[in-house]
Amino acid sequence: MSQSPQSNGASADTAAQSESRDAHLRVREEQFLRDLKADRRRQSIRQLSLNILGIVLFLAAWEATPHVIPWMNRLLFPPPSDVVGTLRELIESGxxxxxxxxxxxRVLNGFIIATILGTLAGLLTGRLQLLQFLSDPILHGMRSIPAIALVPLSLLWFGIGEPSKVALIAWGAFFPIWLNTYTGVRDVPPVLLRSAMSLGAGRVQTMFLVILPAALPFILVGLRQGIGIALIVLVAAELAGASSGIGYMIATSHQLFRVDIMFIGIATLGFLGYVVDRLFTLLQSYLFPWYSSGK
Amino acid sequence: MSALIDIQNVSKIYASADDSTAWALQDVSVQLHKGEFVCAIGPSGCGKTTLLNIIGGFTQPTEGKALQDGEPITAPGPDRGVVFQEYALFSWLTSRENIEFSLRVKGVPKKERRERAEHYLDLIGLRRAADRYPGELSGGMRQRVAVARALINEPEILLMDEPFAAVDAMTRATLQEELLRLWQTLGLSILFITHNIEEAAFLASRIIIMSPHPGRIKDIVSVDLPYPRDRGSPEFAAVYGRVDRAFHT
Incomplete structure (x- = not known):
């Protein structure tokens, strides 16, 4: 700071001057990093508190609704204060x-079957033109059938037990997994395949070391869509014919005129869907760190 | 001296989008020798990339022969290293794993793989970036890794398809100097595709000048300037001028 403007050049500095400037720069750097970290911390606290506030506001609005609107039936629209007691009972009874x-x-079993069959079918139809042309009309035709339309058939074929639910879920989740895998595998950049060939990789090695990882972003999208569909199909199957499960809980509470239980079932589905999706994202960034490292 | 790569009267027909035919190459003959640094230069459509693809074994000529050490080229292989323009690294592998890839598919034990990869990481000056993914590297660093990945097999020839076209001018100049250094210290044979006259004049011991529609060799210029070349010298300007004029005659 005490330097005159003329002594800017490094050659004009004495050792003491340059040392004191280095010390000053270090202090500034530390200060900068401290500010940056504090700023980030403030930002994440802000985000979290707004998230919580959003939930509180939602619950408050829900609680207020039957009080504010006089013709609202508390039995048809129970506020959180009514539901929370029922929730405790349901938890305590197990x-x-x-x-x-x-x-x-059910979701897990169906989803695992769909993942195995879907990625396998996607790999084969995406790489082998013969299989692609052979399967195109049938697979795309079947894809257009809503899984819900197959609920009665599945009950007839597989009965009211587990197999009918698992089969329906596997069926529903199979198609997005297959279709996305197929697209990803088909559209692997040719330059990657050429690289693999010129580096001496054989067909099978290319399949597992190049095509599969290159298609992985697509496969993950398919798996994520598959999870979403699996939950939908689950509820459809459980509503129609089951003796347990969240869908069954909702269906029976309808017959018992227990909207509070119904609400709990519905909220549980929302909660489960959210948790499963978050878990999926976490697992993805843990297993595939390169996927988020820019493009 | 027998040729490393011998291209004999090669032609290649492509179908255009409207089903008309286009000659990417027509009756092209050229030989590449061991230790040469050959640049193929020309405007788009002159068939320079097709020539590289035929030597690489990615496509077959419609007519004529492509020979390596007297044997016909039928498929890609690790004896011909290829460096593409960009985005050819495996984004799910780190720099080190990319470089090790060809050793891995050959079944080389992990320890030996690692040692050899380290050696090439040192050669390209990227030991620090060994465990980073391509997505975390700059364009210049990525192409250095691509070169090392192709070189670890000790190929007979290195085929480079406009490898520095997508990097900025400053980085390109550095990469060119590094490539020359590798060429000289490792005794490589290189076929380098470019559309940049200055790049060809700076790198090549021989320049293949190509013209489009149909793709043909117009002229082959030997460049006798010693390395490293001075881009500002009158001799360099003379080479530049000679190549430039060849396009306009």
């Missing part, structure tokens, strides 16, 4: 947890 467990297990 009924809610058991239904969640049963439903999640």
């Amino acid at each position: 009924e809610l947890i058991e239904n969640i467990r049963v439903s999640l297990l």
